[in-house]
Amino acid sequence: MSAWPPDFVITLETAMTDATPLDRYSRQMRFPGMGKAGQEKLLASRVTLCGCGALGTVLANVLVRAGVGFIRVVDRDFVEPSNLQRQVLFDEADVANNMPKAEAAAVKMRQINSGVTVEPVVADIDRTNVEDLCRDADLILDGSDNFEVRYLINDVAVKHGKPWVYGGAVGSQGMTMTIVPGETPCLRCVFEGVPNPGDVGTCETAGVLAPTVNIVGSYQAAEALKLLSGNKAAINRELLIVDVWENTNRRVKVAPLMGRKGQCPCCAKRTFEWLDGAHGTQTTTLCGRNAVQVSHRTGGKLDFPQLAATLRASGAVSYNKFLLKFQLEEKGEPYEFTVFPDGRAIIKGTSETDKARTLYAKYVGH
């Protein structure tokens, strides 16, 4: 009579027991540029991911599987049905549960790789918090959808001498550039200021194809792997512009723009105008969503049960520990509030900042 379990099961169990934590990265380590030394550097490295939407979820997915040891995921938003076409870490349950993107991403990332540390931060990146969020990182990654955040990242990166990788995607076109302070031009050397509203399309006006963000996010992730594994010589030093519909792939040489002849306010003159508050706003119209974000720091945490009790007289309220939703009608117009514990709110139903501020003051208070 043959023994049970059969031999092959025992062999398999033995193999599992003998496995080292590095085995899961064997295909990556076999790549000569990475090796065991590069993998160990990845595991010991820290990244701040600014924004976890389309580009951010692609980046988070690749980096957590690659074994980047610590990933801080910062995002101000929550998961909506129109995100699912391209934001690869989210699903319908995240929409149903009103999950903030940072928290939803962290759940998935821990399921993918329990051997790395993921720190979700539900917050709007602004000049008051960006240094704290990025100071301890070896690398900053841009997964954001707005220029204000990118110029803030650029200021922090140059000020503290940290590399960062810019990425953007709209429609079928995307671009990326790697910035290593002191070695490559910074964002302001290449793009002096924020484009005028209307000059560039947004994901709402021009749409966006999932392959565009997957390609740009993957290019950014490759740059991250090079920088974190100690392969700085291999990075892309040009501005890369891809179009998946027009079938074009352009590389713009940006090296001659380095410091813009000593006049770049950021990397040449070391004045950090975005960080110092010379630029930037506290009320933000969210690109094409007929929504406005009102940042109002309470200094403490909002008491959701109490707030819900007062709002129920005016409309429908629901909340979980991450956010409170409030729907109301005023003069026949529907509005939807999404309020976060720090007092920040996204108000849907208007793109006028004054109207949003008025609504906020009326219902949330302060």
Ligand SMILES: [Zn+2]
């Ligand atoms: Zn510069």
